[in-house]
Amino acid sequence: MPLNKLQVRVQQIRYEAVDIVSLLLVDPSGAELPDYAAGAHIDVHLPNGLIRQFSLCGSPTDKHSYLFGILKEDPGTGGSKFIHENIHVGDLLEISEPKNLFKLSSRAERHLLIGGGIGITPILSMSYVLEQQKAEYILHYCSRSPEKTAFREELVDVVQHGQLCFHFDGGNPENGLDIKTELRDYVNGTHLYCCGPEGMMNAVRDFSSHWPVGTVHFEYFTQDALPTNEFDETAEDSEFQIRLASDGQVFTVPAHKSIVDVLRENGIFIETSCEDGFCGTCLTRYLEGQPDHRDEVLDDEDHEEYVLICCARSKSPELVLDL
Ligand code: FES
Structure with missing residues (x-):
């Protein structure tokens, strides 16, 4: 939808x-x-x-x-x-309308937030909520210098219950947050959220690789920051069918085309932006079938309901879309 x-x-x-x-x-x-x-x-x-x-x-x-x-x-x-x-x-x-690929986990007992540069924006919004909940959390805000640190005063005002740490590295990450040390010891019940530049996201991903599955959350807005896709790009894709729930139309998606391509060819306008599975613009609900999700931004819970149709394929012969 x-x-x-x-x-x-x-x-x-x-x-x-x-x-x-x-x-x-x-x-x-x-x-x-x-x-x-x-x-x-x-x-x-x-x-x-x-x-x-x-x-x-x-x-x-x-x-x-x-x-x-x-x-x-x-x-x-x-x-x-x-x-x-x-x-x-x-x-x-x-x-x-707002869409959310970067939610606070309701299962978390404590939260560790790491924002770099303009990546602080979703994390600032999270801090309002965590304060209301009186949740246990630590927020690390990494930037080059105080002059380049947006929303600094808001954060100082907002973060009262949690712990707020600024890290100004002057342009050299070695002088900033020690991500390796910060993430070394996993404390049960902790969820980690990170949004920032590519280098920071890579470091957080690498140094949290021993954290339990589902406890580390990223917000990606550039393709550069995405991890290498895990699916085998050399593997042969096969064709499948999509059915539109609204009028029952069925289309075949051949191996070399995306769902979005096929819908467009058939006069169905689908809004897209990145066409690479990281921005969420093409988010679509599916009603039946088993998608082969190929994005890096939806979590398991999202995958149970939604599919990014610019990049996903189908494991089942047919996928029914809420379109
Ligand atoms: S268009 Fe960006 S995720 Fe599909």
Whole structure:
């Protein structure tokens, strides 16, 4: 079931740190916006045709606005630069409803949060929730210098019950958080959440490899930060069928095409962004069949209900999609 699009107004643009601004979005008529849980992100449909994902960083209890931060990446892929240079207070923007591929675990007894640079945004939202829950947690915020540290004052205000540690490395990760030592001893019941630059994500992934399955959570917004896919790319894909639950149409997905390709060829518009299984834009519910999930961003619970149809295939002869 595709998520609805929303039209929102940019109510505020604020300088947060060097090369980082935040945008506050509201409903043009002042109505409440759809709920979201900490860790969620939205797709922003830019007037230049690009679609970009941004984590929401406000408190999920705020029903009237969405806040997100944007680092101006130069050269980047154009989305963040476009926003920095072309979006103004009062503009209308089209966004998706929030989706969440980076949830706080309800099974966790304590939480360890590691945010690097602009990757702090979903983690800031998590800290609001963990404070409300009076949860046991430690938040490490890694950045180059105080001037490049967005939302620093908010975090100092928000984090009262948990433990907040800033790590300024001056551009040399060796002077920052000692990730290896931090993750060496797994404490039962701990869940780890990480969002940040590629090098940091790789280090966290490597040094948490002995943590129990399902206790380490990542938020990826660039393909570079993704781990190498575990499926064998040389293996022969085989064809399967998809059926649309709404009208029963059946299509064959050949070995060399994706589900999205086949739907498009048949006149069914599917919104995508990365087309590589990491942004979540093509998230679709399935009702029957056994997907061969090939993404790195949905967890086991998500996989029981959803499939990313830009990259998934099917283990069963037929997959029924909620389309
Ligand atoms: S389009 Fe990005 S996950 Fe499918």
